[in-house]
Amino acid sequence: MVMTGTRIFQQVPRLLFGSGVVSRLNELLPPVGGGRLFVVDSVLEAQNVLDRLPIDDGDEVEWFPASEHEPSTDQVDQLRDRIAGRTGGLPTAVVGVGGGSTMDVAKAVSVMLTNEGPSSQYQGWDLLRRPGVFKVGVPTLSGSGAEASRTAVLLGPEKKFGINSDHSMFNAVVLDSSLISGVPADQRFHSGMDCFIHCVESLQGSMINELSKSFASQGLELCTRVFLDGGSDDELMTASYMGGVSIVNSEVG
Amino acid sequence: MVMTGTRIFQQVPRLLFGSGVVSRLNELLPPVGGGRLFVVDSVLEAQNVLDRLPIDDGDEVEWFPASEHEPSTDQVDQLRDRIAGRTGGLPTAVVGVGGGSTMDVAKAVSVMLTNEGPSSQYQGWDLLRRPGVFKVGVPTLSGSGAEASRTAVLLGPEKKFGINSDHSMFNAVVLDSSLISGVPADQRFHSGMDCFIHCVESLQGSMINELSKSFASQGLELCTRVFLDGGSDDELMTASYMGGVSIVNSEVG
Numbered sequence: 424m425v426m427t428g429t430r431i432f433q434q435v436p437r438l439l440f441g442s443g444v445v446s447r448l449n450e451l452l453p454p455v456g457g458g459r460l461f462v463v464d465s466v467l468e469a470q471n472v473l474d475r476l477p478i479d480d481g482d483e484v485e486w487f488p489a490s491e492h493e494p495s496t497d498q499v500d501q502l503r504d505r506i507a508g509r510t511g512g513l514p515t516a517v518v519g520v521g522g523g524s525t526m527d528v529a530k531a532v533s534v535m536l537t538n539e540g541p542s543s544q545y546q547g548w549d550l551l552r553r554p555g556v557f558k559v560g561v562p563t564l565s566g567s568g569a570e571a572s573r574t575a576v577l578l579g580p581e582k583k584f585g586i587n588s589d590h591s592m593f594n595a596v597v598l599d600s601s602l603i604s605g606v607p608a609d610q611r612f613h614s615g616m617d618c619f620i621h622c623v624e625s626l627q628g629s630m631i632n633e634l635s636k637s638f639a640s641q642g643l644e645l646c647t648r649v650f651l652d653g654g655s656d657d658e659l660m661t662a663s664y665m666g667g668v669s670i671v672n673s674e675v676g
Numbered sequence: 677m678v679m680t681g682t683r684i685f686q687q688v689p690r691l692l693f694g695s696g697v698v699s700r701l702n703e704l705l706p707p708v709g710g711g712r713l714f715v716v717d718s719v720l721e722a723q724n725v726l727d728r729l730p731i732d733d734g735d736e737v738e739w740f741p742a743s744e745h746e747p748s749t750d751q752v753d754q755l756r757d758r759i760a761g762r763t764g765g766l767p768t769a770v771v772g773v774g775g776g777s778t779m780d781v782a783k784a785v786s787v788m789l790t791n792e793g794p795s796s797q798y799q800g801w802d803l804l805r806r807p808g809v810f811k812v813g814v815p816t817l818s819g820s821g822a823e824a825s826r827t828a829v830l831l832g833p834e835k836k837f838g839i840n841s842d843h844s845m846f847n848a849v850v851l852d853s854s855l856i857s858g859v860p861a862d863q864r865f866h867s868g869m870d871c872f873i874h875c876v877e878s879l880q881g882s883m884i885n886e887l888s889k890s891f892a893s894q895g896l897e898l899c900t901r902v903f904l905d906g907g908s909d910d911e912l913m914t915a916s917y918m919g920g921v922s923i924v925n926s927e928v929g
Contacts, residue, residue, distance in 0.1 A: 440888075657885065658886055
């Protein structure tokens, strides 16, 4: 079978993996001083997550209520307008710290800082004209696969839909299992099922190729081990990443 | 265990996968007209490989005798000097078409076009000062994992050693199984064993993390299927890629 219609397979080029590696976040970022924007899920405020992040004087932290309700295009536009309106120019990087919704907001803000107009006009496929600000994903909850995907799902005025573009993928990702170790069991399971479903859906997709299938198979195996056989948080983070890669590269996602 | 000493996990950001996709190589390259350099294993000349590649008038093809003997730093320096000495400036891209040695030469030429002096002085870890010319790998033989790795192994005046750098990784890769379908069985097996060994070595490395392990496990499973159970060329290409990712990201390679 000649498969010449498949999309280009996209991957985050740089990842830091391991318990505790979030302390090395600066290795993935432009130098401090230029002012980085940290978009952090507001539920993490009570967990002193800022103590884990290398925040510099010139950086800005935005507590985003991503866990309260699904992020909207309006919220993204307001945040973008406020950041773009500051003196001192654009941030040198946007760092999303949280679950899938927070990471999606970080991706969306990154591209909306360089693409004009309301974010709702970019909900769809390949509508962004310009690359965004350098962006890094730091999941504190595993399963969504947002750390690996090129989509930023937002509630728009008319539809809930993703901004899907090469420009909306992270430039780097930190997979630090110590950040998910305190997630309550029911939330861990619920979010992990997202990954399970991604892998199963990918494997059932008619257009899946052997490369995407390998990510889906490995993600599914890890997911099964995590939830049926006491697998580790490192395995769950890897499963989520692999599931995200498979769904975005299998013509399903 | 806190694993804060691991290196940043590197991946090729864009891949085209599938039988026949080499016809879409231009989607991964800078626009035609600037003059791209194709470094092609000279054994492929007899196989009319150029008919498969989107060669433009402004492009240059270099038949490189990578299969005759292991490529040397001298050969790379000579090729670099000749290309850099042309009128018209540097090529907009270097495309390596062949097995691991040819891909390594393409990676080396790419970085030597922008880094001064003999290539032997860059054999080692992280010695390159500047990014290379945009480069794409097109394997016509699977197993080496060179398509996924940050090393370009060359015979130097004193040692056989790799140029290992973030700058010596491909910017994109084409994994087209139709290009390996004509490889003789003994060569296919011999080269595939390279992948098998990469995966086993990665899995035995003491510093391996769960992410690298997943690539190694999946690569090993595919390799075993290919050689013991009549697995497909798509599976072999995926195995080689996964083995390459695992070896470069497991502190072994």
